[in-house]
Amino acid sequence: MKLKNLVIAVAFLAVLSAVTFFVQRPAPPPSADARVGQPLAPAATLEKASKVRVADQGKTVLLAKSADGIWRVPGNYDLPADFAKLSRLVGDLTEAKLQRLVTSNPERIARLEFKDTQIAFLDSADKELWAVTLGRTAENGGRFVRFGTEAKAYLANLNSDLDVEAKNWADSQLLNLKPDDIAKVEVSFPDDGDRTVAATRAKKEDPFATTTAPDGQRLKAEAVTNLLGSVTNLRFTDTSDPADPSAVAAKVHARTVKLTSFDGKTFTLALGRKPEEKVMKTPAPADASKSGPAAMLNMLQGEKKDPAAGPDAAKPGDGPAKTLESTSETIPAGPVFVYLSSSDTGAPINALMQKRAFQTGEFIFTSLPQKPDDLFEPAPPAPAPTKPAEAK
Secondary structure (H helix, E strand, O other), X not given: OHHHHHHHHHHHHHHHXXXXXXXXXXXXXXXXXXXXXXXXXXXXXXXXXXXXXEEEOOEEEEEEEOOOOOEEEXXXXXXXXXXXXXXXXXXXXXXXXXXXXXXXXXXXXXXXXXXOOEEEEEOOOOOEEEEEEXXXXXXXXXXEEEOOOOOOEEEEOXXXXXXXXXXXXXXXXXXXXXXXXXXXXXXXXXXXXXXXXXXXXXXXOOOOEOOOOOOOEEEOHHHXXXXXXXXXEEEOOEEXXXXXXXXXXXXXXXXXXXXEEOOOOEEEEEEEOOOOEEEEOOOOOOOHHHOOHHHHHHHHHOOOOOHHHOOOOOOOOOOHHHHHHHOEEEEOOOOEEEEEEEOOOOOHHHHHOOOOXXXXXXXXXXXXXXXXXXXXXXXXXXXXXXXXXXXX
């Protein structure tokens, strides 16, 4: 019994000792590196930047803030930058934390694949305010990072993809209006005697109306709604040199939509494309086997049709139409270009249109009403007059 009591006492003391150790154990020593646990990039520093440089796989893109406070893409015709995209990059950098110091060993650092993937924020004199080089992605997520040429590599919970294509950084928004902002819309129909249909309303709650509806017709509300939905939020998909033949031809064949807002500003959109066309094919080089005395003899005697020649062989009745079809080819219609102007002479869009020719989605052009009748529908019959009640 005494031995049993001794075993119980020893076990009790062991448990008590363990509890005491966990309760009174010393706090873990502070991290040896002050950066650990801190944001990857300090927001206050990034806010002072006038330029942002992103590099990866031998390519570099630069964003620069102009004197008017607008971020632009110098490598893409100085077009306005997509500020929302830039804000996402800044947010990714300032929200990411340095989770741990991975190594200070140069040999281990070399294995983390620090190459030319870099993000840098600079001042107006091109002095680096903050910069980081990114290594490979860690197996459990996050990215290895390195500051300057320091012999230290950290792990940050950063999962941002870097875009080094200058054209992808341009703000594609050309026009950003709300349909409720529009008091008047005018649509041109060049193929119908250059006719224009105008629809107006006094307040945004009112339906659009027109004074040019044909007899027995009224304005189709759905058609106007669809039109405004496609042109008030206009974006470009690509740009071209203004002298590009496709852009020049598009302007010649453009249709016009004019929008007037309730505050009196007018926006004129000319949308067009180079039409589809048929051209004669370039004749194929002469086949030597089909020339000479034998060919001349066949021509004089009249070459007879081989019954086994197949369905594609010439048949009686083949005429000029088939000959024309076989000697011409169709060149598809060109891309859709949009030319936009504002009645406000100081509007940035006016200056922007002088730099490049802007392509837009094909659907925006093809969804325009093709003829005036597309904007109208039969008016409901007028209600029959009510007969006066007979006196009793």
